[in-house]
Amino acid sequence: MRVPTSIVFFNLFIILSVCMNSIHCEKENLDKEELKSQKLPPCAACKMLINSFKEGLEKTSRGKFEGGDSAWEEDKLGSYARSEIRLIEIQENLCKKIERGETQCHSLAEELESLIEEWWFKHQDTHPDIYDYICIEKTERCCPKDHYGSTCTPCPGYPDKICNNNGKCKGAGTRKGSGGCLCDKGYIGDTCSECASGYYESYKDEKTLLCSACHAACDGPCKGAGPKDCEKCASGWYMIEGKGCFDIDECLKIEETCSNNQFCVNKEGGYTCLTCDKACDGCTGDGPDMCIKCTEDYYKKDNMCINLDLLGRKRQEKWARYLTYFGLCVATCIISQRNVYAASIIGLLVSIYMTVSEYMIAHSNAQHAMDILGLK
Known part of the structure; x- marks a missing residue:
């Protein structure tokens, strides 16, 4: 039995998707492992570990003993805030939220475990900041600020x-x-x-x-904020002795700056070229009234290039109008099957609407053509 081609392609698509997903997942896992195994400089690594410890302090700041009578337990076991139980909870979660250098963090946590415990039980009052005690004073991995x-x-x-x-x-x-x-x-x-x-x-x-x-007009040193304070002018500027730098108007040589059918706009220290209006074949500025010559299908009237298609609407406009008339006629026919009199009235109104519309469009186009050609 021959297997349909569509099923073959569908199966190939599924296999390819699975392979691509597997490759993507494998790459993600490799990236995560690379991040975990990265090694930071000694001070940065110590700071990373202590920041993780401080996050644990914040997370357990409102904790208490898990028994039913916390007041009795604190009386017998001492304050939870400085208890061994709280320390163990913090140490169990050290480095878990770290992505870059996690392996190094765990290794450093084991190495400094005794110092952390020493600070916890003996030096919290004399050294309230564990970072200063561990990273600066004891291990000498970091220095104080500045x-x-x-x-x-x-x-x-x-x-x-x-x-x-x-x-x-x-x-x-x-x-x-x-x-x-x-x-x-x-x-x-x-x-x-x-x-x-x-x-x-x-x-x-x-x-x-x-x-x-310095001002954009300056090339190098200046004595103040304006172009008059420049010691040397930048490209696009010229120096007048005693008065400072002035902008060069590159658009004075427009034939040398912009390509065909573009016009030049001067700006401080340079210029930009913009495309002429679609009615123009060469121009001195933006708009159909700034054309040097009119492009094909455009006619110059009162210094403005205007589209010569004045004897009727564009083809798509004609089609839209005729389809509207056709739709009205179809609607009239549908109504006539139920009520001949209503359809007759509607048909008369549609005919009047179409006649008046065509007359007004024709009159408007003719008048427009006469105005453009200078005929009255």
């Missing part, structure tokens, strides 16, 4: 003007990095204390330096 390097050296400008508040200290908070300043956009210098080329000092006092961008 410190860097193996000896946790203060960043430039510490404590209140790190890189003059215009950049970031490289390696801040870790045992790595050079401590150099990575300046924000618009600032340069070892401590981000100067304005970069293309920027000027818009404000400066003993504590603050603000650099603002």
Whole structure:
């Protein structure tokens, strides 16, 4: 028995879909495994573990002993807030919500388990922040905020003007990095204390330096915000000595800037080319009144290019009108089968409507043609 081709193709489609889905799932699993096995730098890994521990603290912050008489249990077992039971609940859920570096997190949790327990039972009062106790003080994996390097050296400008508040200290908070300043956009210098080329000092006092961008007319340094403050003009601008930079009007040479059937629009530092109206064969601006010549099927009247098809409607408009008339006639015929008199009246009205409509359309087209051709 011959199997229909449609069934063969359907089965092939099912097999292909299953294979594609299997490949997709396998790729997703590989991606997840890669994320889990990724290794973070020592400080980032320690911070990841402690953040997971803090999430556990928040989750169990309203917990209590599971027995029926929690007051009796707290009296006998001590406060739940610092109990071993709560610690175990937190440790059991460590690293579970972490995607990147989960394997490293679990390994680090085992390595630092005794330190975490030591903090939990002995040092919560003296070291309220477990991050400072574990990551900075005990394991020396991280540095305090705005410190860097193996000896946790203060960043430039510490404590209140790190890189003059215009950049970031490289390696801040870790045992790595050079401590150099990575300046924000618009600032340069070892401590981000100067304005970069293309920027000027818009404000400066003993504590603050603000650099603002020069005007678009400037190529490089400037003394202020306007085009008159440029030391050199950018492309698309020209310099008048003592007055600053002025925009070049590229559209004065339109034949050299835009292609055929486009017109030029000048803008600061450049220009753009836009397509002419569909009525135009070359133009100086937008609209059918800006044509140099009219395109095929258009006629110039009073400096405007107008469609020459004035002796009747477009073909699709004619078809729409005739189909409407046909529909009215069919409706009249259907009504006549039930009530001849009503159909006669409706038929008369439809005939009048069609006659008047055609007369008005013809008169309108003729008048329009005469106006365009200058005939009265």
